[in-house]
Every structure is written in C-alpha cells, then in structure tokens.
Amino acid sequence: MQKILVVDDEVNIREVLGDILKMKGYDVVTVPTAEQALELIFKQQFDLIVLDINLTKDSGISILKKIREYQSKVPVVIFSGFLTDEKEREARLAGANEVLSKDLGLNQIAERIVKIVNAKERIFREPSPQKEKQILIVDDEEGVRLILHKFLETKGYKILEAESGEKAIELAQAQQFSVVLLDINMSGIDGLETLKKLLEINPHLGVVMATADKDDEKVKKAIELGAYGYVLKPFDFLYLELIVASKLLIAESN
Numbered sequence: 001m002q003k004i005l006v007v008d009d010e011v012n013i014r015e016v017l018g019d020i021l022k023m024k025g026y027d028v029v030t031v032p033t034a035e036q037a038l039e040l041i042f043k044q045q046f047d048l049i050v051l052d053i054n055l056t057k058d059s060g061i062s063i064l065k066k067i068r069e070y071q072s073k074v075p076v077v078i079f080s081g082f083l084t085d086e087k088e089r090e091a092r093l094a095g096a097n098e099v100l101s102k103d104l105g106l107n108q109i110a111e112r113i114v115k116i117v118n119a120k121e122r123i124f125r126e127p128s129p130q131k132e133k134q135i136l137i138v139d140d141e142e143g144v145r146l147i148l149h150k151f152l153e154t155k156g157y158k159i160l161e162a163e164s165g166e167k168a169i170e171l172a173q174a175q176q177f178s179v180v181l182l183d184i185n186m187s188g189i190d191g192l193e194t195l196k197k198l199l200e201i202n203p204h205l206g207v208v209m210a211t212a213d214k215d216d217e218k219v220k221k222a223i224e225l226g227a228y229g230y231v232l233k234p235f236d237f238l239y240l241e242l243i244v245a246s247k248l249l250i251a252e253s254n
Contacts, residue, residue: 002047002117003027007037007063009055013106017050020110026117034058041067046074048117053080053087061087061094068095075116079109085232092242104223133248134158134176138168138194139183139210144233148181151237152244165189169197177205179248184211184218184230192221199226206247210235 004021008014009032018030029046031037034055041049049067053060060078067076078091081102088099098116100109135157137148142163149159160177162168166189168180180198184191191209198205209222209230219230228247231240 001025001027003029003045004048004050004113004117005037005040005046006030006050007032007034007055007060008050008052009033010052013052013102017106017110020106021113024110024114034063037063038066041071041074047120048075048077048113050077050079050113053078053091054082061091064091064094064096075120077113077116089236089239092239092246097246099229101223103220133178134160135244135248136160136162136168136171136177136180138162138165138180138186138191140164140186140188141183144183144210148235151240155241165191165194165197168194169201172198172201172205176202179206179208179244181208181210181231181244182227184209184222192218192225195222195225195227208243208247 004026006014006018006021006028008017011032014030014032018028021028029040031040034057037051051060051063055063064076064078067074075097076095077098077100078096079100079102080087083099083101091099098112100112102109135152137145137159139145139148140163145161145163149161153159160171162171165186168182182191182194186194195207195209198207207227209219209227210233211219211230212233222230229243231243
C-alpha cells in the first residue's frame with residue numbers, strides 16, 4: 001500500500017484530507033509540525049508528501065529544501081490557503097512537484113494527489129526524447145505564439161499552434177496532445193469555453209492557462225473546470241519550463 005504524509009498545522013484540513021486519501025486506498029500519516037514531519041521522513045519511506053506552505057513555526061518551502069537534501073526522489077505537493085505567484089514560483093524552484101491552492105477544495109486536492117502518486121515513476125525518470133510529446137499553443141496573438149513556439153521547441157517538444165479556440169478544438173479532435181498552453185482571453189471562443197471543449201474531447205489533457213492580467217475569478221473558474229494551473233504574461237521562462245514539464249509528466253501518467 002502506498003504511503004502518504006500530510007503536514008498541516010490546521011487539524012481539520014489535515015485530518016479531513018487524510019481521511020479522503022485513506023478512502024482512496026492509501027496508508028496516510030498526518031502530523032502538524034515540521035519537526036515531526038522531518039523525523040518521520042528520516043526514518044520512513046513515503047510515496048508522496050503533502051506540505052502546507054505556512055506552518056506555525058516554519059516555512060513549508062524551507063522544509064521542502066531540507067527534504068530535498070535527503071530525499072530527492074519523493075514527490076512533494078505544496079498547498080496553501082494564501083498562494084501567490086511568487087510563492088508558487090519559489091516552491092517549484094525549491095523542488096515542489098505540484099503547488100495547489102486550498103481554494104480548490106480538499107476533494108479536488110485529493111484527486112490531484114492521486115494523479116501525482118500515479119505519476120511517481122515517471123516524474124523522476126531520466127529525461128527521454130521529447131519528439132513524441134506534443135504541445136499545443138493557443139493564442140490569438142501571433143507574436144506570443146512565435147515566442148512560445150521557439151522557446152518550447154528548444155526544449156525538444158513538437159509544437160503545434162492554434163490562433164483561436166475554434167482551431168484548437170479542431171486540432172484536438174484530430175490528434176493527441178500532451179499539454180495545451182491556452183490563452184484565457186481570446187476573441188471568438190474564449191479560453192474558458194475552449195477549455196471546456198478540450199476537456200470534453202480528452203478529460204485527461206493537461207491544460208495550462210496563460211493570462212496577461214490575473215483575473216482571479218477567471219483563473220479560479222478555469223481551475224474549477226479542470227485546468228492544471230496558469231502562467232502570467234510576460235512569461236518567466238524558467239517557471240514556464242518547470243510548470244509545463246510537471247504538468248506533462250502528471251497528465252501523461254493517466
């Protein structure tokens with residue numbers, strides 16, 4: 001039985017998430033403090049660690065860095081009730097395999113955790129040739145598509161482009177993609193409607209939303225609809241590479 005460690009100083013969140021994961025068939029250990037978590041991690045093997053970003057006496061990111069010193073190949077999910085773009089980037093650079101907002105709700109967080117546990121063997125596998133991994137870029141601005149195309153192509157991915165939601169849906173009906181990078185604000189069918197249609201075609205598709213201005217309501221709606229996350233324009237390319245790679249690994253495990 002796969003074992004998961006949940007670290008959160010809020011007892012209700014810790015225990016409810018633990019109970020949900022137990023019902024899904026996992027052996028779950030829950031603790032409230034960083035000290036207890038590190039003691040367990042040094043003594044036991046876990047298949048995944050869920051770590052609150054803001055613990056009472058310590059930062060989840062500082063704990064993550066300590067975990068990575070000793071266990072570089074255990075998946076770690078950071079989650080927070082007060083997640084900012086800066087904190088998410090910091091967490092990913094520190095080695096988080098996924099960063100989730102508690103606003104998603106504990107059932108959705110548990111579903112994401114299950115996907116990451118399923119992807120465990122892929123996440124830390126040595127990089128393989130990317131030629132079979134296709135990314136679809138959907139944006140009504142040609143310049144944005146060109147920049148993203150050139151950058152992701154240098155990382156070894158096969159890139160296709162769509163200038164509209166309609167074109168993206170047409171392409172998705174004809175072939176398979178590993179990840180879609182989808183502009184949230186487009187003329188014609190907007191990003192949210194396109195997201196719905198894409199996930200109807202392939203419910204396991206990894207979709208990352210892109211937006212020039214963080215509209216909290218639209219972003220929240222996109223996540224509720226099934227998007228894996230979002231990136232802000234202008235792009236931080238190191239962060240973009242991290243998030244696309246992690247979403248690709250998790251999405252392709254399903």
